[in-house]
Amino acid sequence: MLPFRAISMFHAAVRAGSVSGAAQELGVTPSAISQQIHSLELFLGTALLVKVGRQIKLTEAGERYFEMISGGVEQIVEATHRLRGYRAVTVLTVRAAPSLSSKWLLPRLGNFIRSHPQLDVRIDGTNEPTNFDREDVDIDLRHGEGKWPGLFVEGLAEEHFFPVCSPVYAAAGSLTPSDFPKHRLIHSVKSMVQWTHWFDTLGIIADRRWDRVLFDRSHMVVDATVGGLGIALESNLLMWQELCDGRLICPIVNPPPITAVTQWIVCPHDRLRLSKVRAFVEWIQVERDAWLADVAMNRRVEACQT
Incomplete structure (x- = not known):
């Protein structure tokens, strides 16, 4: 007879990433999970899991076995819940x-x-x-x-990266790139596209250190720019709504096409x-x-x- 209980506990442990996680999900003790997995390993004649601290790691045989049974176990669970008239959360x-x-x-x-x-x-x-x-x-x-x-x-x-500001700060297309060092530039310090790269792309060498304010989150950059704090260089993915509703505009014409994923x-x-x-x-x-x-x-x- 196939050890269905042991198979389901093995599957739950792999999904949870730990014996304790599977025990919490199934409402049993961790030792019960371990015993069932051990009995399954004896039944199959091979080791399926090894413990790494509090976590578990699949052996090569365990990876193959989980791959083979995973879809079937999920179908059985889904079918059982549907027949009982509800779906598990x-x-x-x-x-x-x-x-x-x-x-x-x-x-x-x-x-x-x-x-x-x-x-x-x-x-x-x-x-x-x-x-x-x-x-x-x-x-x-x-x-x-x-x-x-x-x-x-x-x-x-x-994503497309280009300079933006509030329409209260400057009108669309009213500035040139060489004007930017005269303005406060808002920096997103973790962004993969920085102002220095933008200036290098245009061949602009600032004749003085520009005023700046730095944020470590792009959503703070977007909100600060909407509030009129200065000009930001940001991704259209992260400021799309603000662009669409007009709270942010591009203050120059034809910015350089800088893209990145x-x-x-x-x-x-x-x-x-x-x-x-x-x-x-x-x-x-x-x-x-x-x-x-x-x-x-x-x-x-x-x-x-x-």
């Missing part, structure tokens, strides 16, 4: 950089929640990259260069087997494509990027 934990969370993700998140009422969504707003072996995070929307070997990594979108969808490859993670990735891809189409169609905002 599952938590989806998304880590996302604070600026991307507040300026791009949160305005769209309601669409995902309404389409997936069975999920409790938790947004963890931090710039710290996730250690998927030790943290209970399903997927990471990460800022950086996209170089994280061993993980599923997909760029969110190509700085936001990434990141998770372990095996997490993509989980239906909740697949659903979120597919949803954010659709939202991304819709945003790119909106960028292409909005000529008033597009004029700032040409």
Whole structure:
């Protein structure tokens, strides 16, 4: 007879990333989980897991076995819940950089929640990259260069970086690039596109040190610029709403075309087997494509990027 109980506990432990996490999810003791996994290993004649501190790591055989059973176990769970007349509540934990969370993700998140009422969504707003072996995070929307070997990594979108200010501070197209050192320039210190790069692109050498104010979060940069504090160099991804409603404008004509991908969808490859993670990735891809189409169609905002 197949040890179905042991199989389900093994599957739960791998999904949770720890024996204690699986025990909490299933409402049993950690020792019960460990005993069931040990009995499954005896049944199969091979080791499936090894402990690394409080976490667990799959052996090569364990990886193959989890891959083979994962879809079937999830189908059994889903079918059981449907037959009982309800769907289990599952938590989806998304880590996302604070600026991307507040300026791009949160305005769209309601669409995902309404389409997936069975999920409790938790947004963890931090710039710290996730250690998927030790943290209970399903997927990471990460800022950086996209170089994280061993993980599923997909760029969110190509972003356009150009100078913006409040229309109260300066009118659209009223300045020239050489005017900028005479103004207060707002810096996003963690941005991958800085003012020095922008000046170098235009071949501008400032004859004096310009006034500046620095923020370590792009959402603070956007809000400060809307408030008339100065001129910022920022990504259209993070200031899209402010551009569309006219709270931010481009104070020069034909800024240089500076583009970069700085936001990434990141998770372990095996997490993509989980239906909740697949659903979120597919949803954010659709939202991304819709945003790119909106960028292409909005000529008033597009004029700032040409």
